[in-house]
Amino acid sequence: MEALATPNMELQPLVTISLIWTEWLAAQDLDQLSQHPLLLALERNEANLATLKTLLVQHGHYSRHFTRYLCALMGHLQDADDVLALMENMREEMGVDGQDCITHADMFQRTLRVLGVSPADEPALPQTAAMVRTMLGHCQNTDALVGLAAMCLGAEAIVPLIYRPILQALEHKGYGEDATEFFKLHIEEDEDHALTMLAIMERLTQGDEQRRALAIDVGRDVINRRVEMFDAIWQQSQALATAESSRGDDSGRFSSADFGRVPSRLQARLPERLSHSQVMQASHDASATFCAQRKHKVHIVDLPSFAISMTVGRLDAAESTRLHRHNYETLIYVMQGEGYSRIGDRQVPWRAGDALYVPVWAEHQHVNTGTGECVYLACENAPMLQNLGGIALREELGPIHG
Template identity: 45%
Template sequence: MLDQVLPHEAAAVSRIGAISDLWSDLFPLGLLDELRAHPFLAACRNHTISEEALQQFLVQHQYYSRHFTRYLCAMMASLPSTDDVRELSKNLVEETGLDTPGGITHADLYLKSLKLLGVRSGSRPAAPETLKLIDSMYRYCRSEDVLDGLSALCLGAEAIVPIIYGAVIEGFKHFGATPEALHYFVLHVEEDEDHAIVMRKILDRLLAERPYRLSKVQAIAQEIVKDRMEMFDAVLLQGQAS
């Protein structure tokens, strides 16, 4: 449980490319290692990734990530506690840029990164694997069982951001990307585990009431992470074909 792992929330800040031990009990054994070792992420980290594959990733990831606020709203609709809705609304406020005067949405921040990295939005069609990931996220976030959406968003999206974005940042740095161009990714590495911790607290309460449901949480985490790795497979394949 969360209070057994961390003395306070500030201790949960992850280093780029790594996630804290906070999540180890919720993911199936070996799944995070498999994600970290995926050929796309490994190639980003060791600087053997092609620029075309990185550009493919940017386009495919935008198809997925531009739905994020909708995933979140759909999941929040099933939360039984208004206090939980309020806590998760802070994530929504950040995503929409309402947390700072004159702030811009994270979707617009992503578009800015695309432009600075020389990639046009929608310049490649959405891969079937990307559409599968989007469908899986909507299916779970729209479920009447809030455990489904929490598992998909907390474990399949927010908690794994340092592993994915940390590698992507390294890949783009190899090609001379500026800090401004990578701001979107660095920002989410800094913020997303905090969002995941809020969801983790809700998951902990639900699992305290019904511990046997942990197997369902882990199954959903595995499905979403596997779907994401299939999207990475498609990114590499298209990167090689171009």
């Protein structure tokens, strides 16, 4: 099926909907969604984890009524075949067709659990409550066309515009299948539901432009309520970010005056990023600078750990590191190749599968004696020393091994 790109191609090249919706959804209405700063920030991985959690919680307040919307709509359909057609949607929502019998609501709740949030954590925003009232009111309308337009144009047809940025944000932040399945499934399936509803709408309007205009207006009304909900979430996240930045650079550090704030129990605080995708293929300015200093390839693992660092080092055949030392410990695991390390006055041979230890302030140098590339993983406690007051030191001592 041909796809319609959202109007501003340079901002949202990946978000598309089918061309069939051009007669029912105005470009400016789609633009409100595709160019909304909240969705753009999610897609570009510029939204923090707190913003993503707030969006999911507010969406939970809205989506938990989905079966009510659908039941109210079906109650006003006159044709039994139309009711049966929408029952397919209901069956999928209730999970009765799947082998595991998991409902879509359960899938979404699983996403929330993985992220450690619940709709009980924060009340529905006024704009979210307005979204719920608007959708339910349209679906309860005795004119079935109104409910169909609300569900079809204001929800099912625009799922890719809303869910794909959320899915991308979850993947950017390292969440797996348990968190993403709900969004993947709806991106794949919801257009089929939308097309089923559209077929009924086409029959109910039967070329009547006033009826068609009514449906378009209802769809626009629901989209506007959704945009207002997104506006409120975005404004709240921006206000929190501003408040945090106003506390200054030392807002995350503690002094003697904060001794009374030591908590009585541990709290898990999940950072925004839990994975660094394709470390050896990714471009990283810090890695490039470090490579230039060390005169061999080093890939820095970019993760928010406060106590340990991790790097992937690479040495070409007959290549070595510079002689150097530092006041943090190092554990090295050799993934590929063979060679030796000079550690203090000792020479330690190694090959793939071996691990070695470099003590604090010991002079050391790693030498590849094989015919192929050597690849090794190094873990060090440098971040802990840096966070204790910038007392991590590294010193280059000599030229590259001859």
